[in-house]
Amino acid sequence: MDESPLQNIAISGPTLASIIQRFSTSPSSIDGLLFGHVTHITPLNLSDDSAESPDSPTLLATVTGFLSSPSSASTTSFFDSSGTVNPSSIRRLLHHHHNSSLLGWFSARRKTPLRPSMREFSVTASLSSLSQFSSSIKNATKPSSFNPCVFLLFASPSVDHNTHVHTHEYRAYQFRGAGNSFEAKSINIINIGPAFRGHYGSFSPNSMFPALDCEVGGSPMKEDEERLSRMKQVAKDKKELDDYAEGFEIGKLSKLMGSEATSYTAGLEDLYEKMLLKIQNLTRDVENSSVKVLELESYNKKLKLKISRSAASE
Amino acid sequence: MGGVADSVPPFIAAHLTHLLSHFPLTLKVQQMWSSDKYNSTLFDRFTLLIPYCLDFIKWDIIYNADSPSTAPDFIFGPEDHDFHPFHMNSSIQPTQPNNSLKDWNYKDPSRLLQLVQYLRDQYVLYQRKRVEAVDDDRLKFEISTIISREGIEMHLTSSVEKPEEVKFAVPLMDMNINKMVASCPWRYSQKIYLQVVYPVGRKYLAAPSAPRLKLVSSPELKALFSIDDIKLPPWLDGMCLAEYLPNLEEYLEKQVLEAVSLVDVRRHFIEALACQFGRPVEADPVFCRKATFLSASGVFTFLVHLLIPTQFPKQQPALMLQSSQHFNTQMAPMKSRLISDYPWSPRWEIPLMAERICEFLADESLNFKRQCSEGQLQ
Numbered sequence: 001m002d003e004s005p006l007q008n009i010a011i012s013g014p015t016l017a018s019i020i021q022r023f024s025t026s027p028s029s030i031d032g033l034l035f036g037h038v039t040h041i042t043p044l045n046l047s048d049d050s051a052e053s054p055d056s057p058t059l060l061a062t063v064t065g066f067l068s069s070p071s072s073a074s075t076t077s078f079f080d081s082s083g084t085v086n087p088s089s090i091r092r093l094l095h096h097h098h099n100s101s102l103l104g105w106f107s108a109r110r111k112t113p114l115r116p117s118m119r120e121f122s123v124t125a126s127l128s129s130l131s132q133f134s135s136s137i138k139n140a141t142k143p144s145s146f147n148p149c150v151f152l153l154f155a156s157p158s159v160d161h162n163t164h165v166h167t168h169e170y171r172a173y174q175f176r177g178a179g180n181s182f183e184a185k186s187i188n189i190i191n192i193g194p195a196f197r198g199h200y201g202s203f204s205p206n207s208m209f210p211a212l213d214c215e216v217g218g219s220p221m222k223e224d225e226e227r228l229s230r231m232k233q234v235a236k237d238k239k240e241l242d243d244y245a246e247g248f249e250i251g252k253l254s255k256l257m258g259s260e261a262t263s264y265t266a267g268l269e270d271l272y273e274k275m276l277l278k279i280q281n282l283t284r285d286v287e288n289s290s291v292k293v294l295e296l297e298s299y300n301k302k303l304k305l306k307i308s309r310s311a312a313s314e
Numbered sequence: 315m316g317g318v319a320d321s322v323p324p325f326i327a328a329h330l331t332h333l334l335s336h337f338p339l340t341l342k343v344q345q346m347w348s349s350d351k352y353n354s355t356l357f358d359r360f361t362l363l364i365p366y367c368l369d370f371i372k373w374d375i376i377y378n379a380d381s382p383s384t385a386p387d388f389i390f391g392p393e394d395h396d397f398h399p400f401h402m403n404s405s406i407q408p409t410q411p412n413n414s415l416k417d418w419n420y421k422d423p424s425r426l427l428q429l430v431q432y433l434r435d436q437y438v439l440y441q442r443k444r445v446e447a448v449d450d451d452r453l454k455f456e457i458s459t460i461i462s463r464e465g466i467e468m469h470l471t472s473s474v475e476k477p478e479e480v481k482f483a484v485p486l487m488d489m490n491i492n493k494m495v496a497s498c499p500w501r502y503s504q505k506i507y508l509q510v511v512y513p514v515g516r517k518y519l520a521a522p523s524a525p526r527l528k529l530v531s532s533p534e535l536k537a538l539f540s541i542d543d544i545k546l547p548p549w550l551d552g553m554c555l556a557e558y559l560p561n562l563e564e565y566l567e568k569q570v571l572e573a574v575s576l577v578d579v580r581r582h583f584i585e586a587l588a589c590q591f592g593r594p595v596e597a598d599p600v601f602c603r604k605a606t607f608l609s610a611s612g613v614f615t616f617l618v619h620l621l622i623p624t625q626f627p628k629q630q631p632a633l634m635l636q637s638s639q640h641f642n643t644q645m646a647p648m649k650s651r652l653i654s655d656y657p658w659s660p661r662w663e664i665p666l667m668a669e670r671i672c673e674f675l676a677d678e679s680l681n682f683k684r685q686c687s688e689g690q691l692q
Contacts, residue, residue, distance in 0.1 A: 028349060028380040070380070081385035082400070082415035110349045111359065112376055118388040119415075121398050158347065158359075158374075180401055301380070305323070305356075308382055312324030 004059055007041065009150060009172045010188040011063040020168050022068050023108035023154055025290075027297050031107040032068030033078070033093060035100040036061060038146040040139040059137065061103055061150055061174075062190075067093060068106075078105075083122025087130055094133070101135030104128070104150030104175075114155045114169045116182055124151045124175045124182070149175040151182070321357045322346070325382040329426035330360070336427055339365045340502060344372065350379060358382075364434060367467040367483045368509050368530050371437065375426075385418035386426065388433065393473070399436035444470045445480050450514050453480055459556035460484065465505075470514075478514035483507045483530075484555070487563050487570070494574045495538065499600055506531045506541060506566060510555060524549035537601045539573035540624055573624060577602055579664070580622050583631075586668035591618070611679040614639065618675065621652070627667070630658040635679065640686035648686050653678070 023030055039060045069077065078089045094102060105127060107120050116124070127133075128149035137144050151173045156166070173182040322330060334341055342363040348356050358379035363370040374389040390397050414429050445468045446457060460466060465485040472478045484507060491504040511526040527549065529541040547561055580602035588594060591607035595617065598604040605620045617636040623629040635650040642648055656674045658667075 027351070028378050080416065081418045084416075109376065110351065111347060112349075113374060113389055113392075115389055115392060115395065117376065118390070118399065120387075122400055125401060180398070181396055304380070309324055312328065 004144070004146075005176070005183070006038075006059045006061050006150075006174050006185055008186045008188050009061045009063065009152075009174075010190055011152075013189055013191045015063055015065065016170075016189055019066055019068070019106065019108070019152075020154065020170075023110075024166055024168065026070060026108075027301070028070060029107070029109040030068050030070055031077075031105060032066050033090070033105050034063050034103045034150060034152060035065040035067070036063040036103045037101060038062075038103070038135060038137045040137050040141065042139075059146070061146075063103060063150070063152070065100055066106065079119075079123045079126065081119075083119040083126060085123060085126040085130065087132065090127075090130070090133060102133045102148045103135070103146075104148045104152070106152035106154065108154035110156050111158045112155050113158060114153060114171055116151065116153060116173065120151065120153065121182070124149070124173070125177075125180070128175045128177060147177075149177070151175060152187075321355055323356060323358065323377075323379050323382045325420050326358060326377050326379075326386075328423040329386075329420075332423040333427045333430060336424070337430065338502070341365075341430075342370075348379065349376075362430070364430070366434070366437065367441070367469040367481055368507055369469070369481075373433075383420040385415050385420075386429075394437075394440075397437065397440050399433050399440075402436060402439060438467060441467070441469050448478070448480060448514055450480075450512075453512055453514065456512070456555050459554060460559070480512045480514055482510040482512075482555075484510060484559065486559070487567055489567065489570065491535070491538070491570060491574075494570075495577070495600065497600055500534055502532065502534075504532060504535050506535070506570075508559070508562065524553075536624075537603060538577070538624065539570060543625070544569060576624065576626060580626055582664050583622065583626070583667065584620075586665045587620070587671070589665070590668050590672040608638075609675065609679070611676065611683065614679065614683045616679060616682065627660045627664075630654060630656070630660075631671075633671070633675075635675075635682045637682070637686045650678075650682050650685070 039062065041058055041060050078093060079085045090102070105123065107117075107123075109117075128147045131145070131147055134145040134147045137146050152170060153173065154168060154170045156168055170187070172185045172187045174185050175181075176183050330343070334343070344361040344363050346357040346360040349358055350356055356379045358377040360375055362373050362375055364373065371394075372391050376387040376389060378384055414425065414432060419425060445453070448454075448470060457468075460482075463484060467483045469481045469483075470478065471481065486506045486508055492498045492500055507530045509526075509528045509530050527546055529544055529546065531539075531541050535541070544566065547558070547565065549558060577600075584594065584597055584602055584605045587605065587607060591609055594605045594607050596604070596606040603622050603624075605622070607618045607620075609616060609618050615638045617638065619634040619636065621632040621634070623631070632652045632654040633650075633656070634652050637648045640648040656678075657670060662670065
């Protein structure tokens, strides 16, 4: 079983930022699964003289999503302490991510060297051997599959004298079953801009936006109650979305264009102010909840330490 | 290391203390630090220095203070990036069926030691594989002749700046030096190693040059026997290790046996001194390298320190006098220089040696007293 080599690994800016954010706010190490898709890219070296080398890498792995959990939480982890992956817990985790395929996993640990550890090697070796979780390669000339062999490593430096600057380093690897080794791969961060237009051209949305079910009627009577509660939920979701859009109605926005626009400077400023206010409220909410979370975390930590001390002294 | 109990979570501290006090080799913790963002006083990661092939390998051991019940993880040195202790046979499945990590029991303090021992054993095999893969005919031959020696360790150093080298640490002599010394104070078994360094890949040389040779022992052994005094037998052209080692071992064995027998000679010497000076104030009872006597010349009392070399009686002891009555400005007792140029013959009988030292001191003490009262000494 040998996977074809990847040319590089692409990850969207927000996804990368989101993993780093999760890592930097978590009290300890985290790890998790990476989702996305693998695409076959047509090689562009169409020169006459050189015979194309058959093994030049033509695969691009794009990470579009992830699922993370604290490393220490043994209940949610998909591998044991020896680094052996448990397929059934992967299947359980995949249950919620059926529309994107498993590419690999990531590990983020604080104050450690940026090199794969012993356990990370074992987990990657074990995960990439599970062909039942392989994904099909898009645009491939012949039907082929790709085992989850991508590994992203995040670390912060062991010695960090400057506590005001948070440094996060990362590195990407592909596990090669044949050589039983990690192969470092370059990471391509997809951002908005002309250089990445190609990526957005082939963009396929796969976010978890709530499905707004508006279909009414034409259903058997016995499902009515269930249906009613679902409709209530939908109405609630819709209202929530409307709240976000308050003050930004389409009618109002249309006035900002055309001949009328010149006289609506005040209207524009008003809109802008409302927007700022909303953002301010949002950040305040986030700040308050972060403080609460932090308080709870440090309280839990103290309790944990107490328990372990008393357990050790027994 | 005194602060281990306070700064390391209890279970992790238990593992670490057990490891450091029971491992058969001298381990060192180079540094300890915390993974925590806010509270950096709770250490859960540390760098361990493990002796290997007469050098150290550095491994980072990663625990999580948040869940001290979880097994630790290891990060090996950057030059050992293809060392995968549980995947040594280039198979995906872990090679070790009774993998000690699988049923990790954090309450058992010996677990970390077992794990480190297993990993070090695997590291020995890993380096051996690397060295065996080196494409050098002479090296292949040397390995084939000495591979059966128990405890041999080898290491392939490859860096950008230096040419590749293969280093062997060959334990010499199948003798237990610890057992030969009465009431031996050494915790670790004393061994003498021959370090052999071969440059790699100089195939075009018809007559390969001699490898770099060096004897190495632990510093504790110096009390009995100094390997710096040993002159290595010459490496003849076209020689191989298998030819070189037996001669060297035979020679070394004689030296060690002689060194052990010299302990008793020194003991007799101290006893003979006691006849002249009275019971020693202090004496090294195991190796008999040091003794201190109290002596007097008239009303002037002073201490005589004797430092007895391992080559005694070929080399004479060094003497140092220390006044009990004169002090310098820092209120430290005044001492003479080390005296090792007094009359001496290794052919004298031991009681005669003691007698001659006593005679010499009768004169020297007057000198010393005068120097003390004139404040010529520090």
